[in-house]
Amino acid sequence: MMRPRCRASVPAIAEEESPVKFRLIYPKWSKLSGQTEFHLPPHGPVVFAATLPPDVDVEFIDENVQALDFDDSVDCVGISMMLTSQVKRGWAIADEYRRRGVKVIFGGIATQLHAEETQTHADAVFLGEAEGRMEAVFADLRAGKLKPTYDYLNTPAPIETVGPARRSILKRELYNYKGVPMVDLFHASRGCRFNCYPCAVNYLGGRSFRPRPFARVIEELSTIENNRLFVVDNSLAQSKEWELDLFREMIPLKKKWCCHPIEDDDQVLDLAAQAGAWYVYQAVFDTSDFIRDRIKRYHDHGIGVEGTILLGLDEQTEDDIKSLVDFLLEVELDLAEFTILTPFPHTRTRDDLVREGRIVTSDWDQYTADKVVYKPRHMTPDRLLELYNYAWDTFYKDEPQTYKMYKLMQKVVAKEMADGTFVPRRSELARKRFGRVTDGKPG
Ligand code: SF4
Numbered sequence: 001m002m003r004p005r006c007r008a009s010v011p012a013i014a015e016e017e018s019p020v021k022f023r024l025i026y027p028k029w030s031k032l033s034g035q036t037e038f039h040l041p042p043h044g045p046v047v048f049a050a051t052l053p054p055d056v057d058v059e060f061i062d063e064n065v066q067a068l069d070f071d072d073s074v075d076c077v078g079i080s081m082m083l084t085s086q087v088k089r090g091w092a093i094a095d096e097y098r099r100r101g102v103k104v105i106f107g108g109i110a111t112q113l114h115a116e117e118t119q120t121h122a123d124a125v126f127l128g129e130a131e132g133r134m135e136a137v138f139a140d141l142r143a144g145k146l147k148p149t150y151d152y153l154n155t156p157a158p159i160e161t162v163g164p165a166r167r168s169i170l171k172r173e174l175y176n177y178k179g180v181p182m183v184d185l186f187h188a189s190r191g192c193r194f195n196c197y198p199c200a201v202n203y204l205g206g207r208s209f210r211p212r213p214f215a216r217v218i219e220e221l222s223t224i225e226n227n228r229l230f231v232v233d234n235s236l237a238q239s240k241e242w243e244l245d246l247f248r249e250m251i252p253l254k255k256k257w258c259c260h261p262i263e264d265d266d267q268v269l270d271l272a273a274q275a276g277a278w279y280v281y282q283a284v285f286d287t288s289d290f291i292r293d294r295i296k297r298y299h300d301h302g303i304g305v306e307g308t309i310l311l312g313l314d315e316q317t318e319d320d321i322k323s324l325v326d327f328l329l330e331v332e333l334d335l336a337e338f339t340i341l342t343p344f345p346h347t348r349t350r351d352d353l354v355r356e357g358r359i360v361t362s363d364w365d366q367y368t369a370d371k372v373v374y375k376p377r378h379m380t381p382d383r384l385l386e387l388y389n390y391a392w393d394t395f396y397k398d399e400p401q402t403y404k405m406y407k408l409m410q411k412v413v414a415k416e417m418a419d420g421t422f423v424p425r426r427s428e429l430a431r432k433r434f435g436r437v438t439d440g441k442p443g
Helices: 012-017 044-049 084-099 109-113 115-119 134-142 214-223 240-253 266-274 289-300 318-330 348-355 381-395 401-419 426-434
Strands: 020-026 056-062 076-080 103-107 124-128 149-152 184-186 228-231 256-259 277-283 304-311 335-340
Touching: 020 044, 020 084, 020 134, 044 056, 044 076, 076 084, 084 103, 084 109, 084 115, 103 134, 109 115, 109 124, 115 124, 124 134, 214 240, 240 266, 256 401, 266 277, 266 289, 277 289, 277 401, 289 304, 304 318, 304 381, 304 401, 318 381, 335 381, 335 401
Parallel strands: 020 056, 020 076, 076 103, 103 124, 124 149, 184 228, 228 256, 256 277, 277 304, 304 335
Antiparallel strands: none
């Protein structure tokens, strides 16, 4: 027999006595077509789960690695969406639950970018940061008075209220690649002082840099068992003094981590390396000496570089894209992730392309950053797609992606061996037992 679908439909006394059975869902989305398929544990849902009141019994389903059964009994569903390419699936999930009488609340970055459309599939849409705000939302749910919108987009929560993420909701064993556990995600700050052309951070209310108190950062880092992390802050290169202090605090923990850009400064890079910087995601947008030197400085400090390379900008010609790929090989980028310019909602890119009548489709399922959804300035959409495939194929022609990933893994293993934090994993144990890889391919 099915449980009552929503607490709003049962007497108030019972509502106070039993926890809300809340299913938090992270909709499925597609990896880039050229990318090796692996899944990181999502960060938004675990940060959000930490904000839930104690009388909410949360179960998390990441559709990227778990099956979703609509017949399971739940009182309320939360849908957390990070990417535009998740929204149509998120809406479909919501429609099915609502058809069954279950209340659905949406949140996350993509919900904020697609708030109006999402509203038509939701009982409530939560916009902004959740810390300190979920008690009121769930009280409304229990009282049967959910508001259509909870809008905190321009009123961020006090940064000191951001507590340790609730990673216990993850089925951690589902996040591994060839037997090696994936990194854990973590953030030391929110916001970003930059305003890059294709980015929506401005709209999302994140233009001011807000570092978390170091005590809270270290408290959280100390609870993460995994030695390998992805520090997901928008960019660490926000404040030199803050970076120096952060890295000094992190050194004793001996974590190893990848991150978005670090300040281009020898003192900062040196301290970052001591604090365990393993590799960075660095935007590479041209073939200038500035970029060449930037990459060299990371490498000089023993920090790897995964380039994030955006193709299809208005100033890029076909020849520019080909030269850029040659350049990436020449500067010995450790990994490269190519994407196609995508006009996400509430970005200057979209404003410009809409004004110029160059948007080809607003089917959000196509907004995966490996499809051309607009008319490029210097080539046809088909030609840009060919060049995108050319970039992936050419960069990984001599050393396949899995081999370059393996080489990057060797770097972290060497760092861990050096400071005694290395923990052999299943595949690493197998490699040890069966000898070193000698055929140029990872195990
Ligand atoms: S640095 Fe990153 S988060 Fe900040 S504006 Fe640029 S793209 Fe957006």
